[in-house]
Amino acid sequence: MAGLSLKSLHKSYGEVEVIKGVDLDIEHGEFVVFVGPSGCGKSTLLRMIAGLEDITGGELWIGDKLCNAVEPRDRGIAMVFQNYALYPHMTVYDNVGFGLKLAKTPHDVREQKIREAARILQMEHLLDRKPSQLSGGQRQRVAIGRAIVRQPEVFLFDEPLSNLDAALRVDTRMEISKLHQDLGATMIYVTHDQVEAMTLADKIVVLNAGVVQQVGAPIDLYQRPANLFVAGFIGSPKMNFVEVKVGAVNGETVTVSGQDVLNLQLTKPAASLGVGDTLTLGVRPHDLTPVASGSILGRVALIERLGNETIVNVELPSGASWLAVLAGDHALTRGESLTFNADPAKTILFDKAGNAVY
Ligand code: ADP
Ligand code: MG
Secondary structure (H helix, E strand, O other): OOOEEEEEEEEEEOOEEEEEEEEEEEOOOOEEEEEOOOOOOHHHHHHHHHOOOOOOEEEEEEOOEEOOOOOHHHOOEEEEOOOOOOOOOOOHHHHHHHHHHHOOOOHHHHHHHHHHHHHHOOOHHHOOOOHHHOOHHHHHHHHHHHHHOOOOOEEEEEOOOOOOOHHHHHHHHHHHHHHHHHHOOEEEEEEOOHHHHHHHOOEEEEEEOOEEEEEEOHHHHHHOOOEHHHHHHOOOOOOEEEEEEEEEEOOOEEEEEOOOEOOEEEEOOOOOOOOOOEEEEEEOHHHEEEEOOOOEEEEEEEEEEOOOEEEEEEEOOOOOEEEEEEEOOOOOOOOOEEEEEEOOOOOEEEOOOOEEEO
């Protein structure tokens, strides 16, 4: 049984601090996804857990063991990388079993573990092939097989699907999800793809510039993002933003206005707001509805009619560009003026520091 605990983890390369104090608890059996833009420190953090990077400061606990100075092979972890790095001259069978052979695992135990991994990954029919005779998805399965035979307490994945084409990514994503259910092992998975994060994770950790922005269940991050960064990163297409000022605060509602917004009434947050406060309004593209005289003003800049939905690129008076995703087909024309209302329960306001106001 191994959960993990990261306590104020820091990593610097020379003068440059890339991980700036990460605190995180991961339960045994949890599927945790580190997500964030390229260069934010996801791989570095994962490699620190694996023992492939030194820890500059803080503590890494795996189970009840302080692991800062523990050798990678003694941490009970196995890592799967984006580049599967298989041995080209070896069969799948030998690739999967290579680590066990190095560890001088007896032949029959090795055989049994390799066959079990092949069964779990549904690649028993591939065991005699060489990597060159496999598709990208099959190669990645071999790399995962290599991790499985080690029976680690914790699996680490660093963007394992990035080299696969779109359809295969979806299939392999489901296989990894199923693998997690079957093995019940702790898994930590790194990706820059928020859809992968949303679909795989029990718990998402959003990172930006070496700092954790928010930790939570996927749907909580979507519905109650902590700040502008998370709001803009989680959800597709991206949340729309515009600057507004508070015009009035009444019992249950708050009215905001701006260059692009005319007296939009929203559910009042519990936090106190004063008339005249400058805020950022966030509305997801799916929460906009075109109406005869709505509060959000725009002009149709582009329109994509997909049949089941209509994606409208709207130019606001300030020049801001928003997306609206409308259910069903809408015969709009380029250049036409439109007004929208936003679902008042789903819009989010952010203060000057970029923190969501609830
Ligand atoms: P991610 O995986 O989120 O794309 P990384 O963890 O690979 O990001 O990198 C985080 C930051 O650390 C980047 O700015 C990167 O340039 C820097 N970095 C990574 N490895 C090294 C290294 N060995 N030496 C110096 N800087 C590094
Ligand atoms: Mg990376």
